[in-house]
Amino acid sequence: MPTTRRNFIASAGAAGAFAAGSACSNAATESGGAPSAALPDVYGNLGIRPVINGRGTVTILGGTVMPDEVVDAMVAASKHYVHFPELKEKAGAHIAKLIGVPGCAISCGAASGITIGTAACMTRGDMEKIRALPDVAGMPYEIIQQKAHRSGYEAQMELCGAKIVWVETAKEAEAAINEKTAMMFFLNKNEPHGEIKREEFIKIAKANNIPTLNDAAADIPPKSRLKDYVDQGFDLVIFSGGKGLYGPQASGLVLGDAALCDAASKCISPNGGIGRGMKVGKEEICGLVAAVERYLTMDHEADRKAMDGRAEVVMSKLAAVDGLSTEVQVPEFHNHVPHVHVTWDPAAKGITAREGYEKLLAMDPAVAVSASGDGGFIISMWTLKPGEEVIVADSLVKLFS
Numbered sequence: 001m002p003t004t005r006r007n008f009i010a011s012a013g014a015a016g017a018f019a020a021g022s023a024c025s026n027a028a029t030e031s032g033g034a035p036s037a038a039l040p041d042v043y044g045n046l047g048i049r050p051v052i053n054g055r056g057t058v059t060i061l062g063g064t065v066m067p068d069e070v071v072d073a074m075v076a077a078s079k080h081y082v083h084f085p086e087l088k089e090k091a092g093a094h095i096a097k098l099i100g101v102p103g104c105a106i107s108c109g110a111a112s113g114i115t116i117g118t119a120a121c122m123t124r125g126d127m128e129k130i131r132a133l134p135d136v137a138g139m140p141y142e143i144i145q146q147k148a149h150r151s152g153y154e155a156q157m158e159l160c161g162a163k164i165v166w167v168e169t170a171k172e173a174e175a176a177i178n179e180k181t182a183m184m185f186f187l188n189k190n191e192p193h194g195e196i197k198r199e200e201f202i203k204i205a206k207a208n209n210i211p212t213l214n215d216a217a218a219d220i221p222p223k224s225r226l227k228d229y230v231d232q233g234f235d236l237v238i239f240s241g242g243k244g245l246y247g248p249q250a251s252g253l254v255l256g257d258a259a260l261c262d263a264a265s266k267c268i269s270p271n272g273g274i275g276r277g278m279k280v281g282k283e284e285i286c287g288l289v290a291a292v293e294r295y296l297t298m299d300h301e302a303d304r305k306a307m308d309g310r311a312e313v314v315m316s317k318l319a320a321v322d323g324l325s326t327e328v329q330v331p332e333f334h335n336h337v338p339h340v341h342v343t344w345d346p347a348a349k350g351i352t353a354r355e356g357y358e359k360l361l362a363m364d365p366a367v368a369v370s371a372s373g374d375g376g377f378i379i380s381m382w383t384l385k386p387g388e389e390v391i392v393a394d395s396l397v398k399l400f401s
Contacts, residue, residue, distance in 0.1 A: 051361070052388050054369040056335050056380035057218065061368060063242030063249035064383065066287065070247055073290035074283040082282055084270055091285050092265060095253065095292050101230045103261030106288060107252040107268060108280035110217035110240040114156040116267040116275050117236045117254050118143065121183035121211045122160060125263030133274040134161030140182035144173055144210075148194035149187035151215060157185065160274055170196050170204060177208045186234070188216035189334035202233040211235040211260060217252075219333050220244035221304075223295060230256045236264070241284070247291030248284040304337070307381040310389035311338045314379060317393035321400050323348055335380065342396070343376035349400055353377060356399055367395045 043050055057064045066074075088106060096104035105120075107113035122139050123129035129139050143162050145154075154164055162182065167173045173184070173196060184205045191198055198214075205212045214234040219225055221244055229237045234256060241251030254264050268275035308328075315326045318340075325343045330336060346352045351359075353371040360367040369392075370378040379392060 049364075049366050051366045051368045052385075052391055053383040054367060054379040054392050056337075056339075056370070056382050057240075057243035059242075059249070061383075063240075064246050065385070066248065066291070067246055067294065069294050070287045070290045074248065074287040077283045077286035084282065087282055087285055088265055091289050092261065094289060096255070096258075096261075098292055098296055099226045099255065101227055101255045103256060103258035105254040105261040105264040105268075106280055106285055107238075107254055107264075108250050108278045108284070109242070110215065110238050110252045111153055111156050112268070112275070112278040112280075113238040113252040113254045113264075114153055114213070114215060115160060115278065116264040117213045117238060117260070118157045118162055118183060119160050119267040119274055120236070120260045120263035121213065122162065123263060123267070125259065125266055127266065127271075130267055130271070131273045134159060136161040140180050142176075142178075142180045143183050143185050144176050144181060145185040146173075146187075146190075146194040146196055149185065149190045151185075151187045151190075153215065168195055170200055173201075173204055174208075177204075177210060181208075181210050184210055184212045186212060186214045188214050188219050188229070189331075191333065198232060198234075205235075206233060211257070214238065216333075218243045218335050220295075221300060221336055223300060226253075226255065236260055241288045241291060245288070245291045245295050248287040251280055251284045251288040251291075253288075253292075307338045310381040310384055311340050313389045314340045314381075314393045314396075317390075317397060318342065321397055324400060329378070335382065337380065337382045339381065340379045341372060341376060342379065343372075343374060344400070346375060351399070359399055360395055363395055363398070365391065367392055 051061060053061050055061055092104040092106055095106070096102065105113075105116065107116055119130060119133055122136065122141055123133070141162050142165050143157050144165050144167055147166050147168050157164065165176045167176055184201065186198065186201055196204070202212060212234050213236040214229050215238050216225065216229060217238055217240040220239060226239065236254055236256040239245065239253040239255070241247035241253060242249035254261055267273065269277070269279040311328050315328070318324050318326050323344050327341050329339050329341050331339070353375050356377065357369065357371055360369060370380070372378045381389070384392065
């Protein structure tokens with residue numbers, strides 16, 4: 001449920017690299033100050049302006065800013081050759097042990113995780129079948145999915161040769177199960193919108209020996225979800241590495257059943273077949289390990305308090321502008337962090353959300369926010385570096401003045 005300014009409460013928000021790391025209160029912002037003079041101006045050299053990110057850990061803005069521990073691990077990994085299958089296996093086992101789940105496969109993103117998770121459920125690790133995909137002859141290929149859980153990522157399953165079977169009720173789901181059923185797909189953030197809730201969804205699948213895949217790409221914090229969804233009974237759970245974990249953008253976690261995770265790992269590069277193009281490098285794997293280690297030990301309460309403080313700054317500055325209404329919202333599942341919701345009368349202020357969005361991006365510095373469904377703005381506190389909340393607020397004041 002959305003949380004207002006009056007009653008929002010701190011609740012959640014990573015320290016260690018492969019061998020070392022120190023706790024800090026905000027993974028995205030502690031390392032996000034002025035760039036080191038020793039580093040090249042990679043964006044300026046291409047004629048690109050960096051953007052102040054008030055949208056969140058969205059792919060279109062590059063996910064997250066990685067903390068030093070993650071970057072250091074990636075740089076260290078880049079200095080040596082390594083037997084890649086052994087790295088994948090041992091890194092996955094290490095992450096699974098850290099989180100407390102049976103298995104872990106590392107993907108090159110959450111979407112990639114959906115594909116290799118689907119392929120694992122269809123092939124159960126049979127290399128001949130893996131190499132045959134998207135030819136599904138001799139294997140189950142139907143995916144049962146609630147209409148309310150349409151994700152926009154159905155293509156990630158369909159490229160395996162899978163067919164989506166749409167249902168709305170538990171009765172329809174049970175009737176859809178047959179010898180061709182490979183998997184049941186659950187979009188975690190849409191749980192409130194579907195008629196079949198998670199407990200019943202899992203119960204139906206278990207009763208019919210059908211594996212389940214839960215797409216929870218952006219659904220941490222809180223960190224407990226890394227383990228909780230597997231404990232609830234989902235066979236595979238997908239998380240993005242480049243969102244709440246503050247890890248590499250081109251990385252993801254497939255957590256859950258050990259045999260299915262092993263099968264999923266076989267479906268991705270360096271093996272041939274459907275996942276060959278989904279290459280996650282040695283640098284991303286080591287960076288993801290460092291991100292998970294850090295995330296599990298960071299001060300989440302301090303991280304959340306820092307976000308709450310940024311929200312208060314933005315709302316305080318916007319309170320001086322006539323005609324603006326603001327409140328803090330914390331989504332229940334997806335991006336469970338504070339966002340400032342700003343609304344106004346477009347006719348009275350002479351500007352729409354779309355026009356305002358473009359004007360903010362054209363400012364110097366450029367500011368990115370999200371347009372809300374009611375014609376306002378949603379501003380995420382998650383991805384703002386220290387002090388950027390002031391710049392965002394001042395930019396909005398300028399926009400509406």
